[in-house]
Amino acid sequence: MPSAPWSDADDQTLRDLHASGMSLHAIAAEMGRGKATIHRKAADAGLDFDRTQTAKAAEAKKVDAADRRVTLELLYLEKATDILAQLTEPAILTFFDIKTGRVVEHEVAKPQFADQRNIAQASATMANAANRLRDLTVDREASAVDKWTDAMIDGPADE
Structure with missing residues (x-):
């Protein structure tokens, strides 16, 4: 309508x-x-909608997002290290003893091979996530440096 x-x-x-x-x-x-x-x-009517506040708010959100990416990257690396440390720590094996009908726990010097593999994979997943976040930040910073370098060599871009 x-x-x-x-x-x-x-x-x-x-x-x-x-x-x-x-x-x-x-x-x-x-x-x-x-x-x-x-x-x-x-x-x-000659009215204008000034976008400087919108641009400033968008820039602030970009900065906040970059800060959150760095914080998350560090958290992933910390967790990857914590997980990896489990490879050399004693482990508790829990199983059901059919003869006695009880759950039995047994401490071993280090995790079994399958558990070691899972620990290594989990740690690698965390490290890879941290690397992807770092790459996002580095790519953005490199892009800004490239623009600055181009401006210094070629002069300001024509707009």
Whole structure:
């Protein structure tokens, strides 16, 4: 169902909502109009939606995500080390003794071969996850360094 024609009252509402600091998306939702319509009508009225706050918020989210990746990378490496240490620690074997009908625990100097293999695989999985997170961070940092180097050699990019 098409929207009602745009009115002078809609112009005033748009100006009021814009002056209150609402975003284009919020104004469109408030007025029940499409974002393209609000954008076009705002431009016709000489109103601008400053994106610097949006850009700053997006940059802050990127920084937070990078911090979380580094924290997670370190946690994975710590857990990989903890898991790997189990290869040389004494282990408790638990089994059911059919003759006595009891659960029996027996300590051995180190885990059995199958358990050692599982421990090594778990540790490798954690280390690989840490490496993938590090690669994400390094790739982003390298990209920024590449852009800076290009700008220093070639001058600022034309936009």
